[in-house]
Amino acid sequence: MAHSTESVPLVRAMYHDDDVLISAVKQIRAAGFKISEVYTPFPVHGLDKAMGLKESRIAVAAFMYGLFGLTVAVTLTWYMMVSDWPQNIGGKPNINWAMNMPAFVPILFEMTVFFAAHLMVWTYLVINGLYPGADAKNPDPRTTDDYFMVELPAAEGLIEALQKSGAVEIAEA
Amino acid sequence: MHYESTERKPLILGDKSYHQITEDVVRPIETAAPRAWWVAFSIALVMFLWGVGSLAYTVATGIGVWGLNKTVGWAWDITNFVWWVGIGHAGTLISAVLLLFRQRWRMAINRSAEAMTIFSVIQAGLFPLFHMGRVWLAYWVFPIPNQYGSLWVNFNSPLLWDVFAISTYLTVSVVFWYVGLIPDFAMVRDRAINPVQKHIYKILSFGWGGKAKAWQRFEEVSLVLAGLATPLVLSVHTIVSMDFATSVIPGWHTTIFPPYFVAGAIFSGFAMVQTLLLIVRKVFKMEDYITIQHIEMMNIVIMVTGSIVGVAYITELFIAWYSGVEYEQYAFLNRATGPYWWAYWSMMTCNVFSPQLMWSKKLRTNLVFTFMISIVVNIGMWFERFVIIVTSLHRDYLPSSWSMFSPSFVEVGIFVGTIGFFFTLFLLYARTFPVIAQAELKTILKTSGEVQKKLHNDHGAQH
Numbered sequence: 001m002a003h004s005t006e007s008v009p010l011v012r013a014m015y016h017d018d019d020v021l022i023s024a025v026k027q028i029r030a031a032g033f034k035i036s037e038v039y040t041p042f043p044v045h046g047l048d049k050a051m052g053l054k055e056s057r058i059a060v061a062a063f064m065y066g067l068f069g070l071t072v073a074v075t076l077t078w079y080m081m082v083s084d085w086p087q088n089i090g091g092k093p094n095i096n097w098a099m100n101m102p103a104f105v106p107i108l109f110e111m112t113v114f115f116a117a118h119l120m121v122w123t124y125l126v127i128n129g130l131y132p133g134a135d136a137k138n139p140d141p142r143t144t145d146d147y148f149m150v151e152l153p154a155a156e157g158l159i160e161a162l163q164k165s166g167a168v169e170i171a172e173a
Numbered sequence: 174m175h176y177e178s179t180e181r182k183p184l185i186l187g188d189k190s191y192h193q194i195t196e197d198v199v200r201p202i203e204t205a206a207p208r209a210w211w212v213a214f215s216i217a218l219v220m221f222l223w224g225v226g227s228l229a230y231t232v233a234t235g236i237g238v239w240g241l242n243k244t245v246g247w248a249w250d251i252t253n254f255v256w257w258v259g260i261g262h263a264g265t266l267i268s269a270v271l272l273l274f275r276q277r278w279r280m281a282i283n284r285s286a287e288a289m290t291i292f293s294v295i296q297a298g299l300f301p302l303f304h305m306g307r308v309w310l311a312y313w314v315f316p317i318p319n320q321y322g323s324l325w326v327n328f329n330s331p332l333l334w335d336v337f338a339i340s341t342y343l344t345v346s347v348v349f350w351y352v353g354l355i356p357d358f359a360m361v362r363d364r365a366i367n368p369v370q371k372h373i374y375k376i377l378s379f380g381w382g383g384k385a386k387a388w389q390r391f392e393e394v395s396l397v398l399a400g401l402a403t404p405l406v407l408s409v410h411t412i413v414s415m416d417f418a419t420s421v422i423p424g425w426h427t428t429i430f431p432p433y434f435v436a437g438a439i440f441s442g443f444a445m446v447q448t449l450l451l452i453v454r455k456v457f458k459m460e461d462y463i464t465i466q467h468i469e470m471m472n473i474v475i476m477v478t479g480s481i482v483g484v485a486y487i488t489e490l491f492i493a494w495y496s497g498v499e500y501e502q503y504a505f506l507n508r509a510t511g512p513y514w515w516a517y518w519s520m521m522t523c524n525v526f527s528p529q530l531m532w533s534k535k536l537r538t539n540l541v542f543t544f545m546i547s548i549v550v551n552i553g554m555w556f557e558r559f560v561i562i563v564t565s566l567h568r569d570y571l572p573s574s575w576s577m578f579s580p581s582f583v584e585v586g587i588f589v590g591t592i593g594f595f596f597t598l599f600l601l602y603a604r605t606f607p608v609i610a611q612a613e614l615k616t617i618l619k620t621s622g623e624v625q626k627k628l629h630n631d632h633g634a635q636h
Binding site for chain 2: 018019038039041043044048066077080087092094104106107109110111114117118121124125127128131137138141
């Protein structure tokens with residue numbers, strides 16, 4: 001079914017209120033129609049659940065990136081301070097990494113945060129297809145102001161269902 | 174479904190709709206700059222250029238043109254560095270800590286506070302950079318292989334921790350800020366009529382479309398970034414304080430420094446946010462969004478952190494006496510009664526006494542008074558750093574090397590230049606960026622808007 005959606009014309013319904021949108025999404029899905037996308041000017045709480053979206057796993061990715069950053073920091077401090085050129089600084093010789101670890105805590109922490117934050121944001125930009133100069137992904141400019149758009153493949157009885165759900169404007173693309 | 178206790182005062186005043194919020198936030202971008210903006214911008218630019226000149230002179234001649242001497246090796250520049258970094262703390266505190274605590278009043282002020290953070294950390298970075306003397310070798314602070322048989326940087330040194338802390342803080346603050354800006358830039362893009370403006374905001378908005386999945390990820394990313402930024406912001410000034418605390422200088426070598434510096438940083442940062450936002454709300458007519466209640470909340474934070482700072486000062490004095498260490502005792506006696514007594518008592522008056530006036534509700538909801546206190550607090554916090562740095566150094570263990578410090582015109586020029594640079598950036602930001610996180614603000618309109626709240630309460634009373 002997924003490969004055939006290209007040929008199916010899209011229907012775009014506009015809503016003017018976030019509460020109406022949520023109940024509309026629930027109604028439309030309960031009536032058996034498939035929603036392909038919803039565009040909103042701000043994060044509407046509960047919309048992802050109403051649409052049946054899976055939970056985002058980006059926090060798990062951030063945790064992994066943080067562990068990676070910590071590993072990099074451990075490797076860096078071990079190699080530079082203990083392995084490659086150990087020095088006796090302030091009467092505290094760098095004999096092994098574990099004994100010197102307390103002095104490296106700030107570095108370990110900062111690099112963990114650095115890697116977790118930056119790699120997570122890069123991931124976020126990539127999976128959302130966001131980059132400088134990308135074309136606007138919303139078909140109607142009013143959806144960044146105060147309109148909410150539901151986009152779904154045309155089907156029999158859909159227009160009536162949308163009208164009943166409180167759409168203020170319905171257009172076929 | 175949108176409900177908030179009637180005990181809570183509305184955060185958005187007047188009869189606003191989603192569209193009205195858009196209009197109000199975008200107005201400074203779409204309309205011509207007011208005359209006052211041009212006047213302020215010109216002054217800031219002249220100050221900035223003076224700073225550029227002073228820096229050029231420093232680099233060309235060497236830091237001998239500063240007022241430093243062999244006893245006082247850190248003074249004006251490090252004072253300014255710590256002062257600017259401290260100011261930078263409020264932005265992340267507002268956007269990250271208050272997000273974790275679900276404080277909705279942060280939404281009207283977080284964008285500007287974060288902008289202030291980024292701009293002030295940029296100023297802060299300039300001072301250690303140029304203090305190095307040979308600024309073209311500044312990259313030596315990074316752990317990169319080199320031709321000296323790979324002699325690495327010293328990871329045991331707090332000064333190097335500082336490099337990592339400040340650069341992590343600056344870059345993470347920038348991405349945190351920008352992630353929030355993307356949807357708002359998209360709003361400006363979608364409204365723009367002028368093709369050049371439209372194109373610029375198209376580039377800035379990264380093609381944002383407000384898809385449901387994107388918003389879901391947006392919220393998760395914001396939450397995780399807030400979780401990361403909260404310990405980060407506390408670590409930055411902790412590490413700055415360790416530059417001093419790990420030394421053996423009396424007056425510096427104290428374990429109270431990390432919490433004391435962090436409280437002072439939040440204190441001065443909120444004061445700077447007040448200074449800037451009181452102007453922004455007036456000039457751009459944002460009084461309905463940045464309400465008296467917001468100002469009062471920030472004043473309470475100033476009062477609490479100011480009191481923490483006061484307790485820290487007194488604890489320091491007590492511990493100096495209680496330690497029985499002669500040098501430590503003298504360091505504090507010299508601060509209060511020595512040749513720099515005026516700096517010490519300026520600090521005490523501005524930081525300990527003045528925020529206590531905020532106990533009065535009448536005073537802390539008074540805009541003119543708040544503005545004055547916000548300036549006084551920042552003067553006081555500048556003196557705090559000056560007192561800690563200069564009075565601890567100028568009379569060391571050997572009386573024959575005691576000396577005084579006074580800044581040269583070059584150092585003053587650099588400091589004035591950073592103030593100019595800061596305001597140049599902030600003024601440009603205020604005219605081209607959405608100064609309120611409008612997408613976020615729209616999520617609380619139904620719960621915290623004045624009219625919406627009233628409607629809900631009246632409706633609820635009928636049942």
